[in-house]
Structure formats: C-alpha cells, structure tokens
Amino acid sequence: MIVMAFESLDPRIKRWNLSLQRNEEYQSADLDQLPTYEVFLQMRDGKAYEHAGIVHAATADMAFVFAKEQFSRRYTCTGMWVVLSERVWVTDCMELEENVYDHIVDTSINADGPQEEYEIFHLMKRGKQHKHAGTVGTTGHQQAILQAKTQFDDGTPVLNIWTAKKADISATDAEDQVIWSTLKDKTHREVISYRAGDRLKAFKERQNG
Amino acid sequence: MDRAGGNIALKEFLYKIADDLLILGHRNSEWTGIGPLLEEDIAFSSMAQDKIGQSLALYQLLHELGEEDPDKVAFMRKAGEFRNCQLVELPIAEYEFSLVRHFLFDHSIFLRFQELSNSSYHPLAMVAKKLVGELRYHVLHANTFTKKLGTATEESIRRMQAALDEAIPYSLGIFEPSPYEQELIDMGIFSGERLLCQTWEQEVMNIIRQTSLKMPDIDRDQAKTGGRSGIHTEYLQLLLDEMSEVFKLDPGAEW
Numbered sequence: 001m002i003v004m005a006f007e008s009l010d011p012r013i014k015r016w017n018l019s020l021q022r023n024e025e026y027q028s029a030d031l032d033q034l035p036t037y038e039v040f041l042q043m044r045d046g047k048a049y050e051h052a053g054i055v056h057a058a059t060a061d062m063a064f065v066f067a068k069e070q071f072s073r074r075y076t077c078t079g080m081w082v083v084l085s086e087r088v089w090v091t092d093c094m095e096l097e098e099n100v101y102d103h104i105v106d107t108s109i110n111a112d113g114p115q116e117e118y119e120i121f122h123l124m125k126r127g128k129q130h131k132h133a134g135t136v137g138t139t140g141h142q143q144a145i146l147q148a149k150t151q152f153d154d155g156t157p158v159l160n161i162w163t164a165k166k167a168d169i170s171a172t173d174a175e176d177q178v179i180w181s182t183l184k185d186k187t188h189r190e191v192i193s194y195r196a197g198d199r200l201k202a203f204k205e206r207q208n209g
Numbered sequence: 210m211d212r213a214g215g216n217i218a219l220k221e222f223l224y225k226i227a228d229d230l231l232i233l234g235h236r237n238s239e240w241t242g243i244g245p246l247l248e249e250d251i252a253f254s255s256m257a258q259d260k261i262g263q264s265l266a267l268y269q270l271l272h273e274l275g276e277e278d279p280d281k282v283a284f285m286r287k288a289g290e291f292r293n294c295q296l297v298e299l300p301i302a303e304y305e306f307s308l309v310r311h312f313l314f315d316h317s318i319f320l321r322f323q324e325l326s327n328s329s330y331h332p333l334a335m336v337a338k339k340l341v342g343e344l345r346y347h348v349l350h351a352n353t354f355t356k357k358l359g360t361a362t363e364e365s366i367r368r369m370q371a372a373l374d375e376a377i378p379y380s381l382g383i384f385e386p387s388p389y390e391q392e393l394i395d396m397g398i399f400s401g402e403r404l405l406c407q408t409w410e411q412e413v414m415n416i417i418r419q420t421s422l423k424m425p426d427i428d429r430d431q432a433k434t435g436g437r438s439g440i441h442t443e444y445l446q447l448l449l450d451e452m453s454e455v456f457k458l459d460p461g462a463e464w
Binding site for chain 1: 246247248249251252255256258259262339340341342343345346349350353354356357361
C-alpha cells in the first residue's frame with residue numbers, strides 16, 4: 001500500500017492542520033460513481049419542459065435537491081422533472097433532415113398490459129436540447145413511440161426521441177414554485193455582476209494620471 | 210411600552226437573527242470547492258450565499274432603524290458585539306456535523322420566518338414572506354440528506370448520530386430568550402422563543418423518526434446559551450478576522 005501525503009494550498013485546510021493522505025490503492029468504484037438522473041426544466045408556465053442536463057445522485061430525492069441548484073441557480077423556472085437515466089428509452093439518432101419517425105414501423109409488439117402515461121421528448125436539432133412534445137397513454141415505450149408518431153409527427157424532421165414513464169418522473173407541484181421566488185433578485189449570481197473591465201480601465205487611467 | 214423601548218427590543222431581535230444568518234452563511238461557504246460531491250458543493254454553496262443575502266435583508270431593516278450601514282455592521286464589529294447563537298460559529302468540522310447543524314438551524318429559521326410573515330412589524334413581515342420560499346428548499350435539502358444518511362450504512366448512521374448528539378445542546382441555544390421577550394410578544398412582533406422551540410422540536414422529530422437516528426434528550430439545562438448576550442466560543446473572533454480581512458484593508462472602497 002502506497003500512502004501519499006499532500007500539502008494543501010487552501011487556507012481553510014491549512015488552518016486546521018489536516019493531513020491529507022491518499023491511499024493510491026483505494027478502490028471504490030461502486031461508491032464513487034452514483035447513478036445519473038436526467039433533469040428537465042420548464043422556463044415559464046405553459047412552456048414545454050426542456051432537458052437541462054444530468055446530475056449524479058444516490059436517490060431520486062437527492063437528485064431533485066441537487067438538480068434545483070445545478071440547473072436553476074441563475075435563471076428562474078416554474079417546474080422541474082427528474083428521472084433516472086436508465087429509465088429513459090432512446091431511439092436511434094438521425095442525421096440532418098432525416099425524420100426518425102419515418103423509421104418507426106409497427107412491429108405489432110404485444111400491446112397487452114396496464115395502460116400508463118408516457119412523456120415524449122423530441123430532439124429537433126443537433127446541439128439543442130430534447131423538448132417535451134406531449135404525453136401518450138399506452139402499454140410500453142415502443143408503443144408510446146408508435147402513438148407519438150400518430151400524434152406528434154407533423155413531418156418536420158425529429159432527430160431523436162426519448163420516452164419516459166410518467167410514474168418514473170419526480171416532478172415539482174404548483175406549491176413548490178416558491179423555491180424559485182427570490183431568484184430574480186439574485187443578480188449577484190449573474191456573470192455581469194463580476195465584470196471588472198470598466199473598473200480596471202478606470203484604475204489604470206488613474207494610475208497613468 | 211414607549212416607542213424608544215420598543216425599538217430597542219426590535220433591534221435586539223433583528224440583530225440576533227441577522228447575525229445567525231451571516232455567521233452560518235460564512236461558515237457554510239467554507240465548504241465551497243471542497244464539498245463531498247460536485248453537485249452538493251454547488252447546492253451547499255448556493256444556500257450559504259442565500260443565508261448571507263438573508264442577513265443583508267435584516268441588516269437593511271436595522272439601517273432603516275438608524276443603525277450603521279450593513280457592511281460596517283457585518284465587518285467592523287468585534288465578537289462580543291455579535292448576538293448570534295454559538296451553534297452557528299462552531300467550525301465546519303466533518304461534513305456530517307455541518308449537515309446536522311444545517312438541518313437543526315434551518316428548521317428553526319424556516320419556522321421563525323413563517324411566523325414572522327404575520328409580524329406586526331410590517332417591514333419585517335414583508336422580508337419574511339419573501340424569504341420563506343427559498344428557505345423551503347433549504348429545509349427540503351436538509352431533510353433529504355438527514356433521511357438518506359440517517360438510514361444508509363452503519364457508518365453514516367453512527368456519524369450522523371454523533372453529530373446530532375454534539376449539536377443538540379448548541380441548537381437549544383438558538384432559542385435563548387431575549388431580555389425583551391415579553392415586549393416583543395406584547396407588540397405582536399413575535400410569539401416568543403419558547404413557542405418556537407416547541408414547534409421546532411416537533412418538526413425535527415418528524416424527520417428523525419423516519420431514520421435510524423435517536424433524538425437525544427432535550428434537556429434545556431444543557432443548552433449552550435450566552436451567544437445572545439455576546440458570549441461566544443473562541444471560534445467566532447477567528448471567523449470574524451478572516452471574514453473581514455479584505456474589507457478592513459480599505460473600508461471605504463467601492464466594490
């Protein structure tokens with residue numbers, strides 16, 4: 001076992017005289033890598049939910065708590081959905097101008113089973129975010145896409161589709177909206193608050209007389 | 210109660226809440242960059258920043274009542290002039306201690322602001338009403354962590370329990386009554402620390418009950434009091450020296 005000692009440059013660590021040791025043989029892949037959750041935000045009431053990114057978390061509750069600060073720290077929103085990445089079903093991804101719905105054919109999969117609601121998300125452009133297209137009631141992810149084809153495919157190329165069972169999504173409700181109510185006042189979080197160019201220029205001018 | 214006397218009671222009340230928030234906000238910000246997970250580092254830092262913002266809102270109310278401007282009040286006082294409870298000034302220690310302190314304190318401040326939303330002192334009621342929303346998230350965060358780590362593994366339960374045992378006597382110091390308790394109650398500004406402490410105990414117990422943690426006995430004689438009259442641990446002055454180091458280089462500087 002090799003034990004390496006590091007000296008921290010952080011005054012907060014130096015203050016407590018902590019000795020930082022790292023065990024190079026330390027193996028903890030299971031503990032270090034938490035599952036990921038997909039996060040969707042609604043920017044305004046009535047707007048479609050849009051994919052914002054992912055968080056690592058041990059549980060859906062913790063993912064929800066992390067996602068709030070991760071993705072709505074600066075810009076206010078009205079709702080948030082969080083779903084375990086593994087539970088999101090993904091189609092093939094198309095190249096430019098090709099519509100993934102054109103490749104969806106009814107393979108007559110056994111459609112028996114309980115009716116459940118599925119959320120459908122479309123990717124319209126590479127580099128953009130998946131956006132909520134609507135909800136379908138059906139018996140599985142593949143059936144959900146077939147349903148979506150009849151309801152949401154207007155011929156505009158959709159490059160990629162995600163489906164998620166509504167029951168798998170943790171969602172904010174209307175009374176949770178207050179958690180964002182002070183965000184618009186927090187201008188100190190915006191990058192513009194840190195702009196120092198003008199002050200630096202004024203300082204240099206003063207220095208040069 | 211004459212107006213001047215009422216003002217003293219009100220100012221004392223505002224100072225202790227504002228000082229709690231400033232000192233805990235600064236303490237929690239010490240985790241920025243060294244938090245246990247990237248996601249948590251960001252969440253905990255944001256909440257630390259919120260707390261400092263909340264303290265600013267209260268220092269502004271004090272300024273309107275004739276006190277010095279918020280920067281001066283925050284950076285130029287000595288430890289003995291601070292009215293925060295000792296709980297908030299303790300070092301961040303291991304993460305579980307910071308989390309447990311956040312859990313215990315944030316339940317109290319959430320309940321306090323909920324109640325103050327109906328305070329007879331209108332400017333305070335407005336501030337409280339506004340801040341209760343963001344505090345709802347702080348409490349959700351604290352509850353989520355407490356429930357998870359309070360049930361996860363033998364190690365997490367043991368460490369959370371030790372932190373809880375250590376923090377409880379200090380957390381009772383949050384509710385140290387003010388010499389003006391009765392005036393505040395009579396004026397309808399606040400219904401008093403005793404009542405707040407009872408509600409707080411219930412709320413904290415509601416969460417602890419959902420974990421494998423045991424709530425330590427609430428023994429009021431063991432409460433770590435004194436903070437509200439300026440008696441502090443050795444840690445507060447060290448914190449203040451560090452917090453005000455840059456400000457004191459040039460107190461008149463425009464930022």
